[in-house]
Amino acid sequence: MSVVTIERKVLEKNDELAARNREVFRKHNVFVINIVSSPGSGKTSILERTLEYLKDKLRIAVIEGDVQTDFDAQRVAKFGVPVVQIVTNGGCHLDAKLVQDALNSLDLQGIQLLIIENVGNLVCPANYDLGEHVKVVVASTTEGDDKPLKYPAMFRNASVLLINKIDLLPYVNCKIVELKNNALGINPALKVFETSCTTKQGIPEWCAWMEEEARIRK
């Protein structure tokens, strides 16, 4: 039995469980996003700015995924929203089963937006459907403009790209036009927002989009 066979079986099983999660989300009319990126691209900071902006407009819950620690759940809990931490203990991505387990500790009744923050990894989470409606990939300017070409699966499978840390553009070797072109060349349907968690630039536009998506699901 080859490893490839096992992997296919793992992915098939995952897809089954993701479909079940999706059914749970549909039943509760909750809009679900899965945020993915490299470690340190600013996923948790974006989440903090998003909660700041949206928590009085939408009822939001969060699932945090980390290899170790519950630091991110602690940061999110300060905003008074329900949050569940998944610690993968070395695992390199969330999967549908982990999210299903987390849902046992989360009351979705009345929740309009569920944000899942995946493990920081630009490779492995690309193939694991969690049952979300939208995969959001964060690429920060400090990582350079070639990442969509070097890690194409993640950009192909995402629906939204957040180009984060745009306040650092003057100091880093990253051409934002190149970054966008590289991403759109791989996935022309990507919706792109440029954001900074320091200046808050782009946060209102990104939040307005999520608010609209959450409302059309009600």
Add this chain to the structure above:
Amino acid sequence: MSVVTIERKVLEKNDELAARNREVFRKHNVFVINIVSSPGSGKTSILERTLEYLKDKLRIAVIEGDVQTDFDAQRVAKFGVPVVQIVTNGGCHLDAKLVQDALNSLDLQGIQLLIIENVGNLVCPANYDLGEHVKVVVASTTEGDDKPLKYPAMFRNASVLLINKIDLLPYVNCKIVELKNNALGINPALKVFETSCTTKQGIPEWCAWMEEEARIRK
């Protein structure tokens, strides 16, 4: 048969092949480092600065690992050193077999230092021995100071930590003392260099260390 069993078998097989690679390296008296980090931490830029500094002092060869593209091999080839590109086609880490295959295209005769640049991923490459002497983890200041705690395996298994992009410290939310303490808390034996590929700060010290390590193997 569980996935865990397969993974253990995969790792055992990898360790066998890594031991064979190590024997090849020993035979040629070549010092081998395996550079790992998140995508965009600056591995290839460090490699460029290193080749600039060391190429007239040591005979160096490079193995480049990427999920897609041979951009990094092209960047390295400009320095006139032998370079082999491994494209993993979606694979999230290098393994000993891929390096063994690459060695078929690389003449190690007379080479003193072999630098292997792994796929950008702070999780999966931690467990795959390639036969290298030293694993070097790069953490950039833009990723924040909590990464050693959140991705501990990589920092535990590394011997050297390069804290890169220190020129960006004034603009980012990263306390370098915290970052060091977090890393040394996990692995007190880590040798730490602070580097910037823009100002070249720390590059001479890092290169002097490698030069010394390569020479004592002759």
